[in-house]
Amino acid sequence: MQSVNVSLPSSTGVKLAATIDFPSTRPKAFAIFAHCFAGSRHTPGASRVSKRLTDYGIATLRFDFPGLGQSEGKFQDTSFSQNVADIKAAYAWLEENYQAPQLIMGHSLGGAATLKAATELKGLKAVATIGAPFDPAHSVLHYADKISEVDANGEVTVTLGGRELVISRGFLEDLAETNPEAYLPRLRKPLLLVHSPIDQTVGVDNAQTIFSLTRYPKSLVALDKADHLLTRQGTAQRAADIIGDWVQFYLRDESAVETPEKDHVFSHSARGLRYGDVVSTTFGEIQTDRTKRDGGKDQGHSAADLLMAAVAVTASQAIRKAGSKMDLDDVRVDVRQVDSTTFERRIELIGDLSAEEKESLLAVAKSSDVDGLFSGITVQDR
Secondary structure (H helix, E strand, C coil): CEEEEEEEECCCCCEEEEEEEECCCCCCEEEEEECCCCCCCCCHHHHHHHHHHHHHCEEEEEECCCCCCCCCCCHHHCCHHHHHHHHHHHHHHHHHHCCCCCEEEEECHHHHHHHHHHCCCCCCCEEEEECCCCCHHHHHHHHHHHHHHHHHHCEEEEEECCEEEEEEHHHHHHHHHCCHHHHHHHCCCCEEEEECCCCCCCCCHHHHHHHHHCCCCEEEEECCCCCCCCCCCCHHHHHHHHHHHHHCCCCCCCCCCCCCCCCCCEEEECCCCCCCEEEEECCEEEEECCCHHHCCCCCCECHHHHHHHHHHHHHHHHHHHHCCCCCEEEEEEEEEEEECCEEEEEEEEEECCCHHHHHHHHHHHHHCCHHHHHCCCCCCCC
């Protein structure tokens, strides 16, 4: 996995700070993640979910809304409608610079904005939310006692997450004019609602209401024992696993590469790994890396792993071929690396075999090891 920082224009032209989390292999699809109210792309819900989705081959763009995180602009000049427009701007930027995102996701108020934006993005394949409110105005209900200050001063300063934010009259008026009952029935994309049944900030009834107003295909999955901001260990990753498993059915795989013919493999460098490679074979891909003691990150099979695998399977296959007419039920091969040039192999034969049969099968293994397989080979560079 590799995280790359980028910048892109918002719907009003100010620069948005963003990060794209890439899988080590070529992405199957691109996605967008919209963070929670007054959060940033580095909050657990945004960063941990996006990073985990790389395990599913999905590259995700997460960005800071204007006036938040490292993005330009002032928060008091923004609105829910502008958040929606910024998601659409991020979609257009990804489409122009990489490929059109197939999935958009959002957390809390970012989820509400994602739902509205999705009604206007025809190229999408799927939409997912985590802890999203039905009514976007829900995000400011916690400050209801200060709303009167807006009437008097045109804005109010609130403290959230240790920082002061200015909520303007325009922000509140825009929320008041937003009617989810008008746009949710127009959402014609597969929808996944992930919500904690014990969410004390945005109750699970919000997800139930969204579910009742949207079209099929749609799913509502409980994220058990999770707090609203997904700070509890493992909850953000579990939300990502739910999304990653669900969305596979709807994605168009853009990662297709040439499939090697038999007796042929090719490799390319893996993103984010100094020594990592992705090896394509007739039967799929193998991710490789060096061990930490050799300067790698242990993010894939080492060359020694692959060699030990060859030692094991060549012995097992030779034994099973020779024992095809014997009562041989299973062959178990344990291979361990002793030092840089020595490997220890132990073979266990399972079945109703005589001592003579076992001895003959073990002799077959000795004559069919990797040394024998590779003896006398020549590598020609071309």
